Amino acid sequence: MIDLLRNPISEWLYWLVQRLYYGLFKNKARLKYMSRARRSQFEGSNILYPRTTLQSVFLGAYSYVAADSHIQFASIGRYCSIGPACRIGLGRHPSRGFISTHPAFFSVLQQAGTSFVSENAYEEFKEVRIGNDVWIGAGVIIADGISIGDGAIIAAGAVVVTNVLPYHVVAGVPARSIRVRYSDEEVALLVRFAWWNRSEEWLRENVAMFADAEKFFSFLRHTLPPFGGVEGDEG
Template sequence: MTVIPDPSQRFPLPHAHRTVFLKPHVTAPNIEVGDYTYADDPDDATAFEARNVLYAFGPEKLIIGKFCAIAAGTRFIMAGANHATSGVSTFPFTIFGGTWAEETMDIITSIPSKGDTVVGNDVWFGYNTLIMPGVTIGDGAIIATGAVVTADVPPYTIVGGNPATVVKQRYPDADVARLLRAAWWDWPVELVTENVRAIMGGTRPRSSASPCTTGCWRTDQRRNRFRGVSIDHFWHAVQSGTHRHPERCR
């Protein structure tokens, strides 16, 4: 019998409440999280919005994709943390109200926004990482332990350090492009489950998937289903260069 985790489950590991699927716990309108993305925190993983998303005072959003792994100590600094730097002092007089607020409100509201913080799918955040406002982190990226991310991270790239710099790209450019087109995180969860061994380990699935007669994945957007799929054929296509864009597979 096939058993698939329920993404709406608050605690996917019954005996380990330090790990939660985030989506069921998120209530703030400026935070969006995809299915199966989880956070780990030995103190209180359910308090992600309060403990891990800081200074979310403005309209900017935190958008996190599917199947991301967020280690304990990861923090997302939002644009509300910014101070005005146009004058001789960076002290935030405005927040203390009264005449200070009346005299300086226009200064605080004129601080340029860095925009939304956007995290792709299948991103791994190491322990104690810090994500600064307005960055975009691409699909398949790895953020090393203790990294301070101040700039965009390309897909399938490992970054580390303070400020974070590129350690290496996980795959050649052509393979990254094919992986992004395949977008396994958008497959029906039944298909992900059927091929989970290959997705995680790069090895042939234990179950016998039907071969793809066209040598590629094909998706029918109108019916929202996949046809003729076999992930080991996909990995072969990545290496051989025969994989084609799903929308062009007919």
């Protein structure tokens, strides 16, 4: 019955209602043409570009998702840049311990129109956790249950099936680390300082440092206490 109600007009009306709800009433996000969000939360200043869909997603402040991407069951941090045609959190099929990978044998959702089980026998969906200031290139696929650290970069076309450490650059199928953006000490400083939690006013006042890594790290070394110290200590 629901499928019968789906047509270009009803789909457009549904998008329009969501655009008005999130953009005007909630003042949280801009939903470009035919993008949509179901059971999702926006922290604010977010944009979904055309034909992108979110389902059961938390999208941190200032993060955006480019066109034609599909994301479900994910928690995404602040200031993330997600490219077009990405697929994040697509669901899982069992590859070990089960004779068949077909959902009729482990899921009650009846993806193929029938099911032989009365309760779920396998965890089909696991939340994807994406940190802050993560750049995900075009056409990336991220498997369920993956964690991606702050500041990571995922190269276009990568298939991510293992966790990604903070500030690592990964590429390939399957994705592997090809370099680390900064030294261990610098990564630790960035994670401790967590600039993404600073106010917009602070960011505007200090925006010049974001184009000068050497200056930014010098600032952090003079601002943060030594490891084991108390935040706010001098030196």
